Amino acid sequence: MKRITPLYLSALQQVNWKMPTEFRYPSEIAKSWLLEQGSLSHLMSQYCQTLQVNFCQHQWAEPERLEVDELALLSQERCLLRQVVLSGDGFPWVFGRTLIPQSSLQDQPIDLTLQGKVPLGLTVFSSDNVDRDALQIGWAQTHQGPLLARRSRLWMNHKPMLVAELFLPDCPVYTKESV
16 A cells, blocks of 8 residues: 555645535535535544544654645644545555644644544544535546546634545546446
């Protein structure tokens, strides 16, 4: 999984992000997944018996290592960088990259630096005060062909984090609708 991570990361960094109203959705199922306002981890758990988190990276990132558009959605400070692959029943479904500014980690009911193998979405959306904004959607060009991606800013107790998700080929987001 670790050797595939740079390819997924590179693909995410090259997405031409669009507003949800400007994006052409390949299906209604894809649209519902991409526009999900709650926890993607919770949504995924409805499609599998076992939801698993595989760590790719969990470390501090200095602002100069971040993309300009990421800094515009956050702040110019050190961030906790968490990269994971979420798998449903053993199949990799989503590559996730989260940036949590150091100031967003303070005064939270849960220490997000110790999140471990618990999906971040399950923790964040169990908080009393959570919002999502700055939702963007696009296609990522990968060695596996074009894959759907989304990026949004989550606010947990009025403190931001930036989450980017790349939907891998086995993810149910690509399920064809039955007629």
